[in-house]
Amino acid sequence: MSLFYLVIFIILGYTLSSLLAVGIFFLTNRGIASPSDIAGSKDSLLMMQAIVATGSFILPPLALQIFEKKSGADYLKLKTKVPFTIIILTVILMFGIAPFIDWTLKVNQMMDLPAFLDGLERWMREKERELAELTKHLMTMKTPVDLAVNLLVVAVIPAMGEEFLFRGCFQNIITRIMKNHHLGIWLAAAIFSAIHVQFLGFFPRMFLGALFGYIFVWSGSIWPAVAAHFTNNATAVVIAYITQSQGKSLDSIENPSATIAQATLSLVFALLICYVFFNMTKAKREVSND
Structure with a gap:
């Protein structure tokens, strides 16, 4: 219901x-x-x-x-107090995991479906091209005001809205249905990725969604997940603004280039941060469960 x-x-x-x-x-x-x-x-x-x-x-x-x-x-746990150190740790985690996400994006884009799915693959790549053109159009920025507007529309609103909806609601509801928070996290992450209709980036977006989901479960508050989502989106906006302020085209922004060695180091670092995060929030979770 x-x-x-x-x-x-x-x-x-x-x-x-x-x-x-x-x-x-x-x-x-x-x-x-x-x-x-x-x-x-x-x-x-x-x-x-x-x-x-x-x-x-x-x-x-x-x-x-x-x-x-x-x-x-209490789907969103908006009033749950979170130490500022948790927010800082979340931001560090997002920068740390970036090379791994970059590598998974490169692998995802190399996807080659079987011959009988050629039509589906052409549709997916055409959809990806259309959305890439739309994104480039929206990310055209010339002034600090443009930057502020894009940060609001591309980073702040999606970070709040998508975390409220997918982590706060879908993840919680699926967890109640499946009686397993891991299934809740990963199914909500898959829905979160699919709703973007960008299948050449499906897996990295799903991994990010799952990471946001664990951050939400461990912290007991939606705000660290919002902070993580905002950091991810805002970084892309700021990089696009700096690129254009230097007189360069958005096309000059490099395609995914992380090596498997960089991705491995990134994943190990991110897992260590997650371990610290998990232990820092353990006491609060135990009190909440009681």
């Missing part, structure tokens, strides 16, 4: 926020909001993305939390 209510809230949130976004576009541009009109305007795309992401990802989890408050459900 919780899953049913969540899906209903997502459908309502997406529908209403989409209508609101198109309505605002219509009012501010005094014209018909056709797909081509919207697609050609970066500011309109960012505005619509911010509104729809808020309505689809942030508000439904909050609505579910309020709706099921009587049953004692």
Whole structure:
């Protein structure tokens, strides 16, 4: 029933926020909001993305939390206090795991499906190309104001919304259904990756989603997972801004280049950080369980 209510809230949130976004576009541009009109305007795309992401990802989890408050459900654990050292450790973890994620992305992009799935592979690669072009369009930044807007739309809102929805709600609900938090973490991570419809980056995104899931479970609060997600997205935005401020094209940003040795060292370092993280939050988990 919780899953049913969540899906209903997502459908309502997406529908209403989409209508609101198109309505605002219509009012501010005094014209018909056709797909081509919207697609050609970066500011309109960012505005619509911010509104729809808020309505689809942030508000439904909050609505579910309020709706099921009587049953004692606390999906997001928003009020759980987290030591600042945990947030710092989370940021270090994200930078440490980056080469491993980079390597898995390179391996994922080398994917070659069997001959009878050629049509599916062509569709996946075409979809990847379209989304890459859209991302490049949105990530065009010339001023600090552009940087601030992109950090809000590409880093802050997705970090909060996707963690609220996938870790806070889907992961918790799946864990209750399966009675196993590992299954809850990995199934929610797989859904989180699939929803992006970028299958040449499916596995690295799923690994990140699982990492966010364990951070949420270990810390007992959604905020470290949000901090991890924000660090990942914000790093990409800042790198894109610096690249363009140096007069270079976004095409000059290197493709995945991590070697297997770098990936191995990165994974070992990340596991050590996870071990420290796990032990630092162990006492709080035991108190919470009691």
